[in-house]
Amino acid sequence: MPSENNLFAYNHGQIIPLDQASLHISDLAVQRGYGVFDFIKVQQGLPLFMEDYLDRFYQSAGHMGLEVPLSRSELRQVVKKLSEANGLEVAGMKMILTGGYSEDGYTPTDANLLITQLPLVLPSEEKVSRGISIMTHDYVREFPEVKSINYTMGIRLITQLKNRGAEEVLYVKNGVVSEFPRCNFFIVQEDDTVVTPSSNILYGITRKNVLQLAGRRYKTEVRDITLQEVLQAKEAFLTSTTKRILPIVKIDDVVIGSGKPGNATLSLLQDLIELEELNVKKRLS
């Protein structure tokens, strides 16, 4: 695997060495935290479920009044070239679109598009087989449907997470759970129904895939979930592009189910891994 020093990035319309990729400080991301992004997992050198991620990236841009400076086919080409240049087998491809070089430091202008690719380490088998502890926090994201670059709350909570020995923070507002800063949330009820929140969330691509996979084995529901229900669930897990499915065994010191990753969770993880492999195979054939 090439070291980060040998990686390339897309910046100001060109593929250049990552260590030279920069923005002038007048960019609205620096001045006002204004931008959107998306993040695609690359396996065997191929971006997985790319069209879904591109759909969401263009949608996020539209919500924020930003125009992606490349057409979808141009963007696909850049992603392909960058992936070839970097030659990473397992990686995360991140596209960031900022408010651009603003003259008055407030009004968006021609958006700046950055694309970087970094090696990705998937959760260890040990972590998956043990499950993780999470905490909850009273919050709902400002524009949940937009993958904006604003992670102020999540980042401010890093220290608290560490102090409490939790790995992730689940946002809860008025007793209803929504999502993690970077992951979606699922529970499995006593009767094996798989449930995931319907509103005030970013609509994750992995969430969508897992929901489809779950539909093959179990009853599924997409609706508001109260924290009370969560604490009585048989299983709980999170989904994300980089983490796939991670079993949750403890929430705010309450043990979930048996305190160990459950059967439904682990079956769905296996299904997801197979779906990803299928996606790669299709693209390679």
Added chain:
Amino acid sequence: MPSENNLFAYNHGQIIPLDQASLHISDLAVQRGYGVFDFIKVQQGLPLFMEDYLDRFYQSAGHMGLEVPLSRSELRQVVKKLSEANGLEVAGMKMILTGGYSEDGYTPTDANLLITQLPLVLPSEEKVSRGISIMTHDYVREFPEVKSINYTMGIRLITQLKNRGAEEVLYVKNGVVSEFPRCNFFIVQEDDTVVTPSSNILYGITRKNVLQLAGRRYKTEVRDITLQEVLQAKEAFLTSTTKRILPIVKIDDVVIGSGKPGNATLSLLQDLIELEELNVKKRLS
């Protein structure tokens, strides 16, 4: 006045030409919109009320777990040197502190400090004598007490402001007003009591000064204000470092008071201008 091409900025510990000031894209402002800032007005080459702004800047940094890489006296020196290098008579000095070059794109590290200075145009006499129209929007900032760089909501509302012919947007939540994206809010009641919101706001330096000045002439109150009260006020105005005091004559198509800037508002503006001049004189003597 020098053109922007001849201006200097503080970046990576040095005073360099502004057009060369940049951040590597791994900075957490770019990756996660994570950072704080402050903005000082410079008159006759001197930063006004600097200690108040420095207090707030260090406080904002502390709230976000960021460390300003300069001591207060070092920062004062840099501000002085930059001001001398740029030679601007009336300007805005902006200090931005970001989450730094993060290896994992999420965890804050050594903060990056940027300082820029740009010419400042104060509101025209015509605008002050006419007053402005504003709109309201249902929102409260995430961390109102912190001058974070997150202006997602304010910036997303720019188009709506233009369409409605309004100049600023006043945030209202559960019927209680708080602040504008970049300004504080005041009303003057029928009995000449001057009132400004107490909570869910950034504590503006100009707000503080105006509150003190108002106390010399009128009864003052710092408390929650309902939108209903606002619409029945005799006068309304906003305060900010760059705008000083701007009379508000219309809110969401409701005319405030006589529909013209009121006597209290204009008297306080005169008082504020005198206070600023006094601050400059003291520093020059």
